[in-house]
Amino acid sequence: MSHSASAMAPVADDSAVVDIRDLWTVYTSAEAEFVVHKNLNLRIARGEVISLVGGSGTGKTTLLRQILGLETPSRGQLTVLGQPPSHMGQRGAASRVGMLFQHGALFSAFSVLDNIAFPLRELKTLPDDLAYDAALVKLQMVGLEAKHASKMPSDLSGGMVKRVALARALIMDPPLLLLDEPTAGLDPESSDGFCKLLRNLHQELGLTVVMVTHDLDTLFELSTRVAVLAEQRVIVAASPQEVVRYQHPFIQDYFWGERGQRAMQLLQTPSAATSSAAT
Ligand SMILES: Nc1ncnc2c1ncn2[C@@H]1O[C@H](COP(=O)(O)OP(=O)(O)OP(=O)(O)O)[C@@H](O)[C@H]1O
Ligand SMILES: [Mg+2]
Numbered sequence: 294m295s296h297s298a299s300a301m302a303p304v305a306d307d308s309a310v311v312d313i314r315d316l317w318t319v320y321t322s323a324e325a326e327f328v329v330h331k332n333l334n335l336r337i338a339r340g341e342v343i344s345l346v347g348g349s350g351t352g353k354t355t356l357l358r359q360i361l362g363l364e365t366p367s368r369g370q371l372t373v374l375g376q377p378p379s380h381m382g383q384r385g386a387a388s389r390v391g392m393l394f395q396h397g398a399l400f401s402a403f404s405v406l407d408n409i410a411f412p413l414r415e416l417k418t419l420p421d422d423l424a425y426d427a428a429l430v431k432l433q434m435v436g437l438e439a440k441h442a443s444k445m446p447s448d449l450s451g452g453m454v455k456r457v458a459l460a461r462a463l464i465m466d467p468p469l470l471l472l473d474e475p476t477a478g479l480d481p482e483s484s485d486g487f488c489k490l491l492r493n494l495h496q497e498l499g500l501t502v503v504m505v506t507h508d509l510d511t512l513f514e515l516s517t518r519v520a521v522l523a524e525q526r527v528i529v530a531a532s533p534q535e536v537v538r539y540q541h542p543f544i545q546d547y548f549w550g551e552r553g554q555r556a557m558q559l560l561q562t563p564s565a566a567t568s569s570a571a572t
Contacts, residue, residue, distance in 0.1 A: 316369035331525035347522030391462030395473035431460035452483030509556030
C-alpha cells in the first residue's frame with residue numbers, strides 16, 4: 294500500500310476490488326436528515342468472500358446498490374476496480390459487477406433463457422443467437438439442465454429461481470459478485486445446495502464476492518471476512534473467528550444468541566472458505 298502512489302493518482306489503489314473511504318449516505322426529507330452511513334470505510338481485496346451483517350435498516354442493501362452504481366453516496370470515495378461506479382456506464386458496470394438482488398425476482402413474462410440472456414440482449418453486445426448460447430452455458434454453470442431453459446419463472450422452485458438469477462448476474466463474466474440475502478426464503482436443503490454452488494463458482498471463476506446475509510450457516514460456510522455495520526459505519530471487518538470475539542452489543546446478540554451458538558459450531562471445524570477443497 295503506497296501512499297505516494299495514491300497521492301499521484303487520484304483514483305484509488307486499484308489492487309482493491311472495492312475501496313470505500315469516509316463514505317456518507319444521507320437521505321433528506323422535508324423535515325429531517327437521515328444519516329445511514331457516516332465515515333464508513335471498507336476495502337475489499339480480490340478473491341475475498343466478504344459478508345456484511347448488521348441490523349435491519351443499517352444500510353447493507355444501500356451499500357451494495359452504491360457499489361453497483363445504482364446510487365451515489367452523499368460524500369466520500371467509492372471505487373470499484375479503481376473507478377467510481379458512476380464512471381463505468383451501463384455496459385461497463387455489467388461486465389464488472391453482477392448482483393443478485395434481495396428480492397431478486399426474474400421477469401415473470403420471460404422464459405428462463407430470456408431472463409439470463411436479458412443483459413446481453415439489452416446492451417446489444419452480441420447477436421441474439423450468441424447471446425442465447427452464452428445464456429445456456431451460464432444455465433449449466435449454475436447447475437441447471439438445458440431442459441429448464443424454456444420454462445417460465447412461475448414453474449420453478451425457489452432454489453431454481455435463485456440459480457437463474459445468479460446465471461443472469463454472471464452473464465457478462467464480472468469479476469465482482471454482489472449477493473443480497475442469497476439464501477433467504479430457501480429451505481435448508483436448497484440453501485445448502487446454493488451455498489455449495491457459490492463456493493464452487495468462487496473457486497472456479499476466482500470471483501470476489503460481497504454478500505449480505507442473515508443466514509449464519511451460509512456466513513460461516515463461505516466468508517473469508519465479515520464486516521459488521523453498526524453505528525452507521527463498519528465497526529469491524531475481520532475473519533469470522535475474530536469478529537465473533539469483538540466486544541460490541543450487536544455482535545453479542547447476533548452471534549452469541551441461541552441461533553448463533555448453533556451455527557457457530559461450524560467454526561469449530563476449519564473455515565470452509567479456506568479449506569473447501571476437502572468437500
Ligand atoms: N431512497 C431512499 N430514500 C430514503 N431513505 C432510504 C432510501 N433508501 C434507503 N433508505 C433508508 O436507508 C436505510 C437503510 O436501508 P437498507 O435497505 O440499505 O437497509 P438494510 O440494511 O439492507 O436492511 P434489511 O436488513 O432490512 O434489508 C433504511 O432506513 C431505509 O429506509
Ligand atoms: Mg437489505
